[in-house]
Amino acid sequence: MNNIPNRAVMCEVLKEAAARDKSVVALCSDSRGSGSMTSFAEAFPGQFVEVGIAEQNLVSVAAGLASCGKKAFAVSPASFLSTRAYEQCKVDCAYSGMNVKLVGISGGVSYGALGMTHHSAQDIAAMSAIPGMRVYLPSDRHQTRKLFEALLRDDKTAYIRLGRNPVEDVYGEDGAPFEMDKATVLSEGEDVLLVGCGEMVKPVQEAAKRLNEQGVSTGALDMYCVKPLDRAGLLAAAKGKKLVVTVEEHAPFGGLGSMVAQVISANDPKKVICLALPDAPVITGASRQVFDHYGLNAGGIAEAVRAALKG
Amino acid sequence: MNALAVKAYDLRQDVLDIIVSGGGGHIGGDMSCMEIVLALYNRMNVSPDRADDPNRDRFVLSKGHCVETLYAVLADRGFLDINEVKARFSKFGSEYIGHPHNTLPGIEMNSGSLGHGLSVCVGMALAGKMDGRDYRVYTLMGDGELAEGSVWEGFMAAGHYRLDNLCAVIDRNGLQISGSTEDVMAHGDLAARISAFGWHVVEAADGNDIDQVNDAFDEAARVRGRPTAVIAHTVKGKGSSLMENKASWHHHLPTAEEYEIIRRDFARRKEALLHE
Numbered sequence: 001m002n003n004i005p006n007r008a009v010m011c012e013v014l015k016e017a018a019a020r021d022k023s024v025v026a027l028c029s030d031s032r033g034s035g036s037m038t039s040f041a042e043a044f045p046g047q048f049v050e051v052g053i054a055e056q057n058l059v060s061v062a063a064g065l066a067s068c069g070k071k072a073f074a075v076s077p078a079s080f081l082s083t084r085a086y087e088q089c090k091v092d093c094a095y096s097g098m099n100v101k102l103v104g105i106s107g108g109v110s111y112g113a114l115g116m117t118h119h120s121a122q123d124i125a126a127m128s129a130i131p132g133m134r135v136y137l138p139s140d141r142h143q144t145r146k147l148f149e150a151l152l153r154d155d156k157t158a159y160i161r162l163g164r165n166p167v168e169d170v171y172g173e174d175g176a177p178f179e180m181d182k183a184t185v186l187s188e189g190e191d192v193l194l195v196g197c198g199e200m201v202k203p204v205q206e207a208a209k210r211l212n213e214q215g216v217s218t219g220a221l222d223m224y225c226v227k228p229l230d231r232a233g234l235l236a237a238a239k240g241k242k243l244v245v246t247v248e249e250h251a252p253f254g255g256l257g258s259m260v261a262q263v264i265s266a267n268d269p270k271k272v273i274c275l276a277l278p279d280a281p282v283i284t285g286a287s288r289q290v291f292d293h294y295g296l297n298a299g300g301i302a303e304a305v306r307a308a309l310k311g
Numbered sequence: 312m313n314a315l316a317v318k319a320y321d322l323r324q325d326v327l328d329i330i331v332s333g334g335g336g337h338i339g340g341d342m343s344c345m346e347i348v349l350a351l352y353n354r355m356n357v358s359p360d361r362a363d364d365p366n367r368d369r370f371v372l373s374k375g376h377c378v379e380t381l382y383a384v385l386a387d388r389g390f391l392d393i394n395e396v397k398a399r400f401s402k403f404g405s406e407y408i409g410h411p412h413n414t415l416p417g418i419e420m421n422s423g424s425l426g427h428g429l430s431v432c433v434g435m436a437l438a439g440k441m442d443g444r445d446y447r448v449y450t451l452m453g454d455g456e457l458a459e460g461s462v463w464e465g466f467m468a469a470g471h472y473r474l475d476n477l478c479a480v481i482d483r484n485g486l487q488i489s490g491s492t493e494d495v496m497a498h499g500d501l502a503a504r505i506s507a508f509g510w511h512v513v514e515a516a517d518g519n520d521i522d523q524v525n526d527a528f529d530e531a532a533r534v535r536g537r538p539t540a541v542i543a544h545t546v547k548g549k550g551s552s553l554m555e556n557k558a559s560w561h562h563h564l565p566t567a568e569e570y571e572i573i574r575r576d577f578a579r580r581k582e583a584l585l586h587e
Contacts (some may be wrong), residue, residue, distance in 0.1 A: 002461070006401070048443070056426075057468055060465070061433050061437065064431040066434070067419055067435060087424055091421060092427055215523035
């Protein structure tokens, strides 16, 4: 079982970049611990900005730094970054065309029993609705590394959601196959396509494996690039399938499911089932317990597929 | 006679024409901040010939609704063509929209939603410190804008980081769209409030006096170890008795008759300055 959280991988990639490039700057809002950024702050004090518990200021300051040529990575809990500082993300980053990477840590229900104030189940919808804002949810540590290496090479704004806890590897030790803004095919199949993002990719991968073992030919996609959604990759994978099932750690509206359904309904109409968190404060518990409760696990996904195929 | 003081009235006429041509604009605040923006653009190290110079001074119009004054001053400094601005402002498909947009030359950041500019400038000033560049960073805020909580996050951070390359100007005209700032949300002793955040504060008793405004900027440039706020006491609607100190002129579109009165008032004030 992997014990390295994706956020720690982000820090390692940013430290490697900061060592060779003075323009790489990280910002935190009293979030260096939860963002695994303490070692960055210690190693590169001249390239680190602490703003205190002030997310709006965090994002605007990052935009100001970016306007002067810095590659700014603003690292703050996803719940606060994406909603409290939403307008700064919209105006100062996306609308103004600044190279700010907004990293939402402890995303989704990572904070578990801390409740809805600390959950970010709206961030995909909110961020995706901003023109020019890209939205990425990497699945495992290997893909997280590839994604951040790619983000360091571009000069546009993006929102990246990372979970708090280590997640099981989706990809092997030799690294994730990765192409920027292209979904990764996890498995091929004839009848059903599963599409997941972020922490839901591992259960999607396992559900596909189980369904294939049970005779339901199932393909699976890692749609880490929720926006821009890989339309071509999605349509190619969905071709000939009877059913598409999306799985996300997000509210049921405006997220991966909504976007996949838009593309499928307009281009290759077929049944699309969207598995997500409920339109309600989620039940109290650790994230794994929450996922299990709502069927956001391999068994729940497989069950939903079998039910949909019967219906 | 101060040539810039005279020019301020020519540019006020440009602003009036821009607003009438476009069918709307924030005329009251445009008039109160004219001398501030004009003074800044005549002292900042900026030029249309080297718009991307990393050593250039930076300005962010946080009270972005007063973009008409910015357009007039940018045109005067050679960044924009005033005739094009007048012809196209707010027209369908125009690049000259009702708030600053950084696809236009000379504009650093998009603004319009209040309470963003100061924090953006904190980032610009931090970048200057990181890179060892000696440019200065200016933002202009309205006094009504100071009710936005994010402004005080910016004040706090600038004080914390002792950003002496940063100067925040407050267009203290005392009015906002609903009336007096002190009735809507009182600032009380504004200088004391800002000072408490670790800032040096200069008050310009007449923020529509070019010399007083420049004196304040000179003082700000001399201060070390702290950012400086310039509280410029201005007159909303400055330049015509029809508009002065009237909240109702926040974004009033002059009628043809009002246009003539204002135009004549501007001409008279300019004439008086020429004979000072």
